[in-house]
Amino acid sequence: MRIRDPKGIRAGFSLSELLISLLILAEIATFTIPKVLSAQQNGQNNARAKSVAAMISEAFYIHKINGLVNANTRATDLTPYMNYISYDTTSGSTVDNTPRYSWWYTCNSFYPCMDLHGGGVLLLLNNCRLGGTTSLNYLDFLYDPDGTFNGDYVVNTFNGQGKSIYFALYADGFLTTRNKMRAGSIQGGCAGTTGPDTGFDPSWFSW
Template identity: 40%
Template structure:
């Protein structure tokens, strides 16, 4: 007599179609929330780097002008412009983006703009002068890291920078107390930068 041995069914490996579809749906949901944040973070990092590069350009121009004896209490942007490394000077009415706590600004003869090689636009308050030699006397600039005008107030894309007579440069949130400017009133405590910008 032959006995028939019952063989166990070999184990199966893999996933069912339903399991795969559920997994793909979960991954798609995660990607929907994650990818925009990653892209936004990457763009913000690039913009922060551009603003810092513009600040370094302004600081270098100031130091060179000071070495050449071109800086005094009545100095304004015209004393810095020969020392700036820029691609083009714009007074044609081009708009730059909103500044935190303010509105968009137009490049014109009163507020001329310098376009840098990295795509950043710097808007100058041409009539503004240091007005003295104290550590609170300053010039101010709007730095827009993205070329063109987005037409929205949020996200704010321009940073207001201040350059002091002693050569210190920073953004509005870190301005020295009791600093004054014709663009936006007193600086110091209570001033702020766009939420995406940090030193």
């Protein structure tokens, strides 16, 4: 039913006009809402990862001012200065690798995992020691924001939210991601000389 005002001008909408408007709004929402939710999740992941990076840096600083940093320092040596809920070396739980990898890491005595208060899991790549105290010697860490393996190419895409961020912590205290590692970096007792690897940081991370 249409309503006319005293001047004879038609007011209101017909049922068909309302339905068309609702269909248009639904179509917009179909494309917009997933993008908004994804952006929100990316922001949360990024904030958590930065908090983890700060925790690693602070732990290393304390370890260093205590005079304990040397060529044999490993990632696990920093755990007394870190804030976490639980320390996992036995469960066999899995966390995602970085972009360009579809496989996972397993939490065990070789790769201990820390469940963090802010969410996610920090995996300590403890198979490698610092190997020296130059500005090129480093330790490495892997942070998975959701703490589970689900980042294969089909589920979370090559570079999406399911992927972990890799941190390299140098003997001089500098911390960075794999994309921005120093050229000629030395992974003591492990892979030898490495350098920056473009494309290994997940799309949700930025400094």
